[in-house]
Structures are given as structure tokens and as C-alpha cells.
Amino acid sequence: MAIRKSGWAKAWPPMAVLAGLLACWQAAVTWGKVDKWLLPSPLAIVQEAIQIWPRLMEHTEATVQLTLLGFAGGSAVGFVLAALLHLIPGFRSAVYPLLVLSQNVPIIAIAPILTMLLGYGLLPKVLLVTVVCFFPITVAMLSGLSSPDAQLRHYFQMIGIGKWQLFWRLELPHAIVHLFSGLKISASYSVLSAIVAEWLGTNKGLGAFMLISFKGFMPDRGYAAVFIIVTLSLTLFGLIVLAERIVIRWQPVKEVE
Amino acid sequence: MSDKASIHAMTTLQVRGIRKSFGKRAARKEVLGGLSLSVADGEFVSIVGPSGSGKTTLFKVIGGLEQPSEGEIWVEGKQTTGERGHISYMPQQSALLPWQSVAGNIELSLAISGLDRKAAKLKTKEWLERIGLDDYADAYPHMLSGGMLQRVSFLRALLAPQRLMLLDEPFGALDALTRLQMQQWLMSIWDQNRRSVLLVTHSIEEALFLSDRIIVLSASPAVVLEEFVVPFERPRSEALWTNPLFNELKQQIYELLKAGGKEANE
Ligand SMILES: Nc1ncnc2c1ncn2[C@@H]1O[C@H](COP(=O)(O)OP(=O)(O)OP(=O)(O)O)[C@@H](O)[C@H]1O
Ligand SMILES: [Mg+2]
Numbered sequence: 001m002a003i004r005k006s007g008w009a010k011a012w013p014p015m016a017v018l019a020g021l022l023a024c025w026q027a028a029v030t031w032g033k034v035d036k037w038l039l040p041s042p043l044a045i046v047q048e049a050i051q052i053w054p055r056l057m058e059h060t061e062a063t064v065q066l067t068l069l070g071f072a073g074g075s076a077v078g079f080v081l082a083a084l085l086h087l088i089p090g091f092r093s094a095v096y097p098l099l100v101l102s103q104n105v106p107i108i109a110i111a112p113i114l115t116m117l118l119g120y121g122l123l124p125k126v127l128l129v130t131v132v133c134f135f136p137i138t139v140a141m142l143s144g145l146s147s148p149d150a151q152l153r154h155y156f157q158m159i160g161i162g163k164w165q166l167f168w169r170l171e172l173p174h175a176i177v178h179l180f181s182g183l184k185i186s187a188s189y190s191v192l193s194a195i196v197a198e199w200l201g202t203n204k205g206l207g208a209f210m211l212i213s214f215k216g217f218m219p220d221r222g223y224a225a226v227f228i229i230v231t232l233s234l235t236l237f238g239l240i241v242l243a244e245r246i247v248i249r250w251q252p253v254k255e256v257e
Numbered sequence: 258m259s260d261k262a263s264i265h266a267m268t269t270l271q272v273r274g275i276r277k278s279f280g281k282r283a284a285r286k287e288v289l290g291g292l293s294l295s296v297a298d299g300e301f302v303s304i305v306g307p308s309g310s311g312k313t314t315l316f317k318v319i320g321g322l323e324q325p326s327e328g329e330i331w332v333e334g335k336q337t338t339g340e341r342g343h344i345s346y347m348p349q350q351s352a353l354l355p356w357q358s359v360a361g362n363i364e365l366s367l368a369i370s371g372l373d374r375k376a377a378k379l380k381t382k383e384w385l386e387r388i389g390l391d392d393y394a395d396a397y398p399h400m401l402s403g404g405m406l407q408r409v410s411f412l413r414a415l416l417a418p419q420r421l422m423l424l425d426e427p428f429g430a431l432d433a434l435t436r437l438q439m440q441q442w443l444m445s446i447w448d449q450n451r452r453s454v455l456l457v458t459h460s461i462e463e464a465l466f467l468s469d470r471i472i473v474l475s476a477s478p479a480v481v482l483e484e485f486v487v488p489f490e491r492p493r494s495e496a497l498w499t500n501p502l503f504n505e506l507k508q509q510i511y512e513l514l515k516a517g518g519k520e521a522n523e
Contacts, residue, residue, distance in 0.1 A: 149352075151348060151350045151352050152352050152354065154322075154348065154352075155346060155348050155352035156352075156369070157320070157322055157341065158316070158317075158320040158322065158341075158344070158346040158348070158423070159341075159342070159344070159345060159346050159366060159369055159370055159417070160320075160321070160341035160342025160343070160369065160370070161369050165369060169354070169365065169369075170354070173354070173356050248356075250355060250356040250357075250397045250399075251355070251399075252399045
């Protein structure tokens, strides 16, 4: 119960601020001079969302599928790549700089290439999300793998641990904590990159729906999609935080400030 | 030849003429300057020496983490220079995995030291009960006090199948009172399960209280300045602290360390 209470204590201030902002927004549109065609009021958005709910859900489903596939793929690639970079001597110094370089290519530029090569199916979109997601995970894992406590490493070497055992028993478990910080970043990236992927020659998914709505002068629909996207992103993030709590139970409980 | 072999069979550890330098050319610095010492089976030997004299480096050489520039290490009658896995070890910081329970930590180390899983489990359980920590078997290390952690760390080294235990300032991070308690505790446990011990310590009293023999090292490059046989009967009690011979030995070692440190500084 204590956890619940402290969770609530932490949750209410940002929620109050959010409610305040929404109220201001509503007031600005109702009594102010904001053009409804540019920025519909929150209530109008909710009304519109309820009206087109089944269609919205269809698109949401497509986006969720794309996000999860890409996120899972990105996580797997990121994890394996980090392990390889860490374990194969010389591999890290040879490949890591290229990986960093690859992150400077904007996704908007990769997307058409993937479409050109692989067509308009699900695969190029999933690949796009994967490409965006793997990097934070690789970086987080790598720093975790190479940084375990020097004392622990020294102790285990003194008692004669082998390289593989050192990896499984010390480096990998230590990297798990870091892995979760990478997963959290990638979770947010995955939803956003899925939306971008859906802008490319498709009419399925919240990204496509959003684009069509704004182009067709139906901003209330567009904003409804935005609301759902934000909710998706937060949910995925929350799930990862939950998983982290379950996996890393051994950590000392930190006092809530 | 056979004569030599029989001597090796009785000594658990022989360090023969070990030299170790770090760095290259102008920056080259000799840390161990031809060090020789031995630990007999079931003997408790302490090393005292000035800070930075190369004691941890010596342990690394014995443990096979560092290759000596010259000299040989013999453990239980076999040459093991540069080889790992022939010793058990207790560091200054307890070095327990934070994500493993107390029992899990001990079992893992025993498994790495070559014990099979089942035997490791049984032994761990039995000994945690014996030292009164069985309530903490499933606790994570962060839930234990510093003294408890060092008990677990010592137990982990003690239960390993290797005959030789290296202890590198095991109580250095503890407060004075806990330290005294730990010394007595260690003594009583070691009496029940005698192993060959090589202990590094900064405390001359600790060395006198625990050991059969004390080896005094010079400042680096370290060589053996002198060896003291500690003549007190076991089991030893706190009464030893007021023994005149105890204080005389303490004074002698202290003077020696002071002189040895100066020599190197000049
Ligand atoms: N890997 C290394 N490379 C270069 N120099 C080293 C290395 N390891 C140790 N040294 C040097 O060797 C010397 C002895 O270090 P060591 O840690 O063995 O001393 P120590 O006797 O254990 O000291 P303390 O009593 O403070 O623990 C130091 O001057 C240190 O700088
Ligand atoms: Mg040291």
C-alpha cells in the first residue's frame, strides 16, 4: 500500500498541471481569438474521437503492431550487437564509430530508400523502426558491459573465472540495469518512428491518419490521433518501468523525495 | 631432485625470487625486487609493509593476474606461475554481487573454484548456520552490515577447495571495534578449519594476534626485510595485548618498518 500511496503522491502534481493546461486551452478556444480550424478545443477533439472511435482503433492497432515489431527487433539487434562488440576483440573499436556515424543520417532520408528497396509492405516500416531503436540500446548495454565494479572484476579474476563466466555472471547482469535506460529511450523512439514510417505511402496507422486529417482540414481528427499517440508512448514507457521493477528487485529501495 | 619435491609437498606456497616491473624504458619502475617467501601447510603468515610497497601486486602475481618479470610461483608442489584458479581470495571490499543473495554469492564462487553445485549448496548452508548467518542466506548484500559482509566474504574464501587463502587487508574498511571482533571471529573459525593463509595487513597488532609468522617487506622495490616467528600459544585471547613479549615484537617490527621506509625514500 505504501508504494501505491507514494506513487499517487508523485503522480498528482504533473496531472494537476496537465489539467490546468487543458482548461486554459479550452478557455482560449471558447472565449479567445484562436481559430477553430487551426486549433480545435479539447472537448471538440474528444467529441470527434468518440464519433470515429472504431476507425481510430483500427489505425491504432496497425500502429501498435508496427511499434511493437520494430521495438522488439530493435531491442534484439541492439542487445546482440552490444554483446558482439564487447566480446569480439577489436570489433568494438572498428565498428562503434561507424554506428555513431549511422545515427547522423536522418530517418526521413532512410525511409524512401527502404521503400524503394522493399516496397510498401510492413517489412520496410518495421526495419525503419528497428534502425531507430537499436542504437540507444547498444550504447546503454555497452557502457554497462564494460563498467562493472573494478573490485568485483578483480575478485573474480583472482579466483580464476573464465572469460565466458565473467560475461554471464558479472558483465551481463550488471549491464541489465543500463539496458533498461536504453529500453526506455528506445520505447519513445519506437512510437515516433512508427508514426514517421506510416507517412510513407500507406493509409493504415495513426501516422497516416493524422497526415490525411490535417491535409483534409479536419484538425480535430488529427489531434485525436495525437492524443492516442501520446498515450501509446506513455503506456509503452510505463510497461518498461514496470518490467524494470520486476527484474531488478535486488536493488535497495530508494526513498521517494 | 626427490628431496626438493618432498619439500614442495609440505609447503602450500613458494614464492621464489619474484621480480615485477611496470612501465617501459625511462618510466620503468621495479615494484617487487626479487621476493622469496613460503607458507607451510596449515600455516598463518602475515605480510606487513609500507603503503605502496607492492603487496597487492604480489597477490596479483600469485593469483596469476600478473606475469612476473622474473621468478616462479609454486602452489601445492606445482609450478603455477601466471596460472589462475589455484588460490582462494578475500579482498578488502567484500566484493559480493549485488544481484545475488548471500547464499547465491557463496555458491557461485565455490562453483567457479571448482566445487560441484550440489556440494557447494550443502557446504554453504551448513556453514552459514555455523556462523549464525542462516537468517541472511536469502538476503541481498545491501541488507547486511559491513562486518557481516566481511564474514560472508571470508566464509566464501574459506570454503573454496584450494588450500591457500590470500587475504588482502580484509578488515581495512571496518571500524576499530568491529575489526577486533572480526579478528577473534576469524581466529576461531580458522581454528576449526585450518588452511594455509597469507594475510596482508597494515596493523602490526593484527598480524601478531593472528599469525604464526610475520614477514616484513621494505618499501618498493619490495624485498623481505625480516621474518618474525610469533611464539604465542593458540587459542589466543585478548590477554595477549598486555603481554610484554607482544609489545616488544610490536616495537621491533614498527622500528623496522620505519627504517625500511626511510631507506627507500632517500
Ligand atoms: N598496473 C600497474 N601499472 C603501473 N604501476 C602499478 C600497477 N600496479 C601497481 N603499480 C605500482 O606498484 C606499486 C605498488 O602497488 P601495490 O598496490 O601493489 O601496493 P600495496 O603494497 O598493495 O599498497 P597498499 O598498502 O596501499 O595497498 C605502486 O607504486 C603502484 O603505483
Ligand atoms: Mg594493496
